[in-house]
Amino acid sequence: KILIVDFGSQVTQLIARRVREEKVYSEIVPYQKAAEAFAEMRPKAVILSGGPCSVLDADAPSAPAEIFAAGVPVLGICYGEQTMAVQLGGTVEGGHHREFGRAEVEVVAPSPLFDGVWRTGERYPVWMSHGDRVTRLPEGFTAIATSDNAPIAAIADEARRYYAVQFHLEVIHTPHGAALIRNFVRNIAGCAGDWSMRAFREEAVARIRETVGPGRVICGLSGGVDSAVAAVLIHEALGDQLTCVLVDHGLMRTAEAERVVTMFRESYNIPLVNVDAEALFLGALEGVTDPEQKRKIIGKLFIDVFEAEAKKLADAGGGPADFLAQGTLYPDVIESVSFTGGPSVTIKSHHNVGGLPARMNMKLVEPLRELFKDEVRALGRELGLPEVFVGRHPFPGPGLAIRCPGAVTKEKVEILRKADAIFLEEIRRAGLYDDIWQAFAVLLPVRTVGVMGDGRTYDHVCALRAVTSVDGMTADFYPFDMGFLGAVATRIVNEVQGINRVTYDITSKPPGTIEWE
Numbered sequence: 320k321i322l323i324v325d326f327g328s329q330v331t332q333l334i335a336r337r338v339r340e341e342k343v344y345s346e347i348v349p350y351q352k353a354a355e356a357f358a359e360m361r362p363k364a365v366i367l368s369g370g371p372c373s374v375l376d377a378d379a380p381s382a383p384a385e386i387f388a389a390g391v392p393v394l395g396i397c398y399g400e401q402t403m404a405v406q407l408g409g410t411v412e413g414g415h416h417r418e419f420g421r422a423e424v425e426v427v428a429p430s431p432l433f434d435g436v437w438r439t440g441e442r443y444p445v446w447m448s449h450g451d452r453v454t455r456l457p458e459g460f461t462a463i464a465t466s467d468n469a470p471i472a473a474i475a476d477e478a479r480r481y482y483a484v485q486f487h488l489e490v491i492h493t494p495h496g497a498a499l500i501r502n503f504v505r506n507i508a509g510c511a512g513d514w515s516m517r518a519f520r521e522e523a524v525a526r527i528r529e530t531v532g533p534g535r536v537i538c539g540l541s542g543g544v545d546s547a548v549a550a551v552l553i554h555e556a557l558g559d560q561l562t563c564v565l566v567d568h569g570l571m572r573t574a575e576a577e578r579v580v581t582m583f584r585e586s587y588n589i590p591l592v593n594v595d596a597e598a599l600f601l602g603a604l605e606g607v608t609d610p611e612q613k614r615k616i617i618g619k620l621f622i623d624v625f626e627a628e629a630k631k632l633a634d635a636g637g638g639p640a641d642f643l644a645q646g647t648l649y650p651d652v653i654e655s656v657s658f659t660g661g662p663s664v665t666i667k668s669h670h671n672v673g674g675l676p677a678r679m680n681m682k683l684v685e686p687l688r689e690l691f692k693d694e695v696r697a698l699g700r701e702l703g704l705p706e707v708f709v710g711r712h713p714f715p716g717p718g719l720a721i722r723c724p725g726a727v728t729k730e731k732v733e734i735l736r737k738a739d740a741i742f743l744e745e746i747r748r749a750g751l752y753d754d755i756w757q758a759f760a761v762l763l764p765v766r767t768v769g770v771m772g773d774g775r776t777y778d779h780v781c782a783l784r785a786v787t788s789v790d791g792m793t794a795d796f797y798p799f800d801m802g803f804l805g806a807v808a809t810r811i812v813n814e815v816q817g818i819n820r821v822t823y824d825i826t827s828k829p830p831g832t833i834e835w836e
């Protein structure tokens with residue numbers, strides 16, 4: 320077991336993910352609760368995360384002294400390095416050249432941390448993001464790597480098995496970072512590497528039972544993989560204490576709702592209520608053009624519908640439903656919340672997180688909150704969900720509403736649905752579906768002039784978007800062959816009334832986001 324002490328970095332969950340990839344169990348706790356968690360969990364090693372603060376601030380957060388007194392290996396990353404250095408008697412200074420983004424380090428001494436990965440005397444690319452830097456080492460430490468702007472880029476006290484790095488080794492932009500984490504977790508900390516998705520499943524089931532007790536749970540199904548995996552997991556934990564509700568907001572893709580309803584009713588025998596709420600959602604969205612407002616309206620209506628269904632269940636004698644379960648994933652959380660004291664700003668209010676109203680009568684159960692998409696897929700396979708379903712592209716809770724920039728109308732949604740279906744059909748036919756993270760059409764609130772036959776047209780523009788990604792946090796546009804794009808464009812303009820022009824979006828994330836709103 321590894322304890323990860325969180326100082327509020329945007330990428331702390333990536334540390335946990337890397338540790339999971341080594342088949343080792345880890346838990347993340349905020350630094351304020353680290354002492355308690357350390358005593359209870361008795362981990363084999365501790366990792367201190369990065370964070371937005373400076374150790375030079377008056378009330379800078381620190382790691383509990385108990386951790387350093389216990390004699391377990393400790394790895395500090397970025398802020399974690401600095402607090403470790405200061406707490407053990409070194410010095411950190413601010414005001415130097417700041418380093419952000421790509422940098423290079425030179426390995427200056429061998430270390431078990433670098434074993435089999437980095438050789439002494441060589442330079443390697445890393446991802447840096449820091450202003451302060453360590454200027455004097457605590458006793459017992461030596462520098463094991465340097466960079467141009469941080470003469471002390473990595474340090475180690477081999478006797479005590481303390482390691483600290485200035486760069487972020489948990490992000491993919493540090494190409495060998497995962498291997499260095501493996502060295503720490505497997506070799507230095509000596510963790511066995513026998514944890515798996517099966518273990519996650521068992522732990523999650525136990526946690527759900529403990530949280531919910533004898534209560535009743537309503538699980539919102541969106542038609543996508545995440546909520547389906549959450550529902551099947553919760554069903555395993557609670558059986559018929561669970562009722563699934565699929566809110567058809569009229570903003571789904573072709574045949575989306577039917578497929579899920581069939582799968583749940585026929586293969587899983589999980590009770591499912593299918594609510595037709597198209598008029599309610601489209602009515603509330605009428606004339607609304609601001610993307611955040613659209614997300615907030617949709618988030619609130621979802622809850623209204625869930626609460627109404629909960630009440631119906633209670634009235635029917637099933638007992639009150641006090642919990643609402645959702646398939647929220649980690650990238651939804653990180654992009655929706657600003658961490659305590661952190662610089663992380665709200666990018667967009669994902670409907671199953673920040674889009675929820677402040678006042679809600681139901682408590683949330685979110686068993687996938689720590690996972691990334693590919694991990695949810697692995698869990699889905701572990702739970703026996705069919706591969707065609709598990710491999711589906713993600714689809715956002717607010718649905719096609721956020722793919723119709725500007726005001727949403729039923730007519731626009733119908734046009735969009737047709738274009739989207741053609742695009743995906745062609746992608747499947749070309750055998751590209753599994754190479755792409757997500758592909759969809761966007762209907763722009765712009766009309767342009769065209770000519771068809773002998774006539775003038777004045778219709779909407781459709782943008783196509785297809786991206787590759789590992790976890791949805793960053794993405795690249797998919798490099799289709801031009802002939803493929805041309806064929807899709809021809810089909811859309813010919814077959815979809817209301818669209819006379821097609822464009823392809825070649826923006827990566829960042830600076831774009833995957834969805835347009």
Ligand code: XMP
Nearest residue numbers: 669670671713714715716717791832833834
């Ligand atoms: P962005 O647009 O933020 O999207 O780059 C990242 C991933 O998240 C999906 N997404 C959502 N999923 N509720 C969801 O369940 C939402 O409100 C939401 N907004 C975006 C998006 O489709 C992409 O896969």
